[in-house]
Amino acid sequence: MSGATATDSTGGSALTPPPGAETPVRHPDAPEPGTPLGSHYEQCFGCGEAQSHGLHLEARAGEGVGVTAEFTVRPAHQGAPGLAHGGVLVSALDETLGSVQWLLRTIAVTGRLETEFVRPVPVGTTLHLRAHCTGVSGRKIYSSAEGRIGSPDGPVAVRARAVFVEVQLEHFTKNGRPEEIKAALDNPDQHKVVRAFEVNP
Numbered sequence: 001m002s003g004a005t006a007t008d009s010t011g012g013s014a015l016t017p018p019p020g021a022e023t024p025v026r027h028p029d030a031p032e033p034g035t036p037l038g039s040h041y042e043q044c045f046g047c048g049e050a051q052s053h054g055l056h057l058e059a060r061a062g063e064g065v066g067v068t069a070e071f072t073v074r075p076a077h078q079g080a081p082g083l084a085h086g087g088v089l090v091s092a093l094d095e096t097l098g099s100v101q102w103l104l105r106t107i108a109v110t111g112r113l114e115t116e117f118v119r120p121v122p123v124g125t126t127l128h129l130r131a132h133c134t135g136v137s138g139r140k141i142y143s144s145a146e147g148r149i150g151s152p153d154g155p156v157a158v159r160a161r162a163v164f165v166e167v168q169l170e171h172f173t174k175n176g177r178p179e180e181i182k183a184a185l186d187n188p189d190q191h192k193v194v195r196a197f198e199v200n201p
């Protein structure tokens with residue numbers, strides 16, 4: 001390896017805000033720090049309360065354009081005996097990073113996500129996650145996250161950097177399976193309709 005910064009078809013250093021990127025601005029209607037964000041969609045693998053196989057991750061608004069979250073590793077999340085599966089940990093990071101969009105009131109999907117696995121995470125561990133936005137460049141939203149074992153000040157187990165790409169509602173209505181899209185849109189609770197797709201209220 002030459003040590004040069006990795007580039008790709010997305011036009012540059014993929015996970016670092018480019019020169020000229022805007023400083024992220026917390027939306028004026030973003031919930032106060034400490035406010036639970038709740039599940040954005042009941043069937044979400046990351047946060048859905050009705051998703052029996054899911055992570056049941058609980059996120060809260062943090063300071064600035066940031067969030068905190070907790071996720072307890074259950075036996076269903078194992079890879080190696082007694083240890084969390086790496087993909088499950090990536091899902092927890094993805095969900096936490098995705099929750100940051102709620103403070104920007106932007107609809108965006110994960111374009112790229114890089115994870116560093118620092119320590120194994122045993123079953124029964126509560127992972128304390130935090131994520132914040134590092135910059136915005138056009139439709140690209142850059143963010144980073146970390147997860148610590150046992151407490152917000154515990155040892156770092158995972159770190160991630162990501163770029164999310166802003167999309168329109170049609171991204172979901174055109175690409176999602178019609179029955180779930182219809183059910184989500186037909187929910188009489190308008191707040192839940194908005195949250196399911198993270199549409200600007």
Ligand SMILES: CCCCCCCCCC(=O)SCCNC(=O)CCNC(=O)[C@H](O)C(C)(C)COP(=O)(O)OP(=O)(O)OC[C@H]1O[C@@H](n2cnc3c(N)ncnc32)[C@H](O)[C@@H]1OP(=O)(O)O
Pocket residue numbers: 009010011014037040046094095096097098099100102108109110111112138139140163165167198
């Ligand atoms: C409380 C809320 C909680 C929410 C939690 C949710 C957490 C979960 C979040 C997810 O996991 S979302 C599901 C996983 N992601 C996807 O399924 C996305 C699949 N990919 C796509 O749909 C499209 O590839 C995508 C929308 C990302 C981009 O397609 P577009 O055709 O809109 O992009 P376009 O080619 O117009 O590029 C727009 C900009 O984005 C850049 N770009 C495109 N794809 C990219 C990529 N993959 N990575 C990084 N940058 C990307 C591209 O270079 C360009 O930059 P510039 O404006 O500077 O030229």
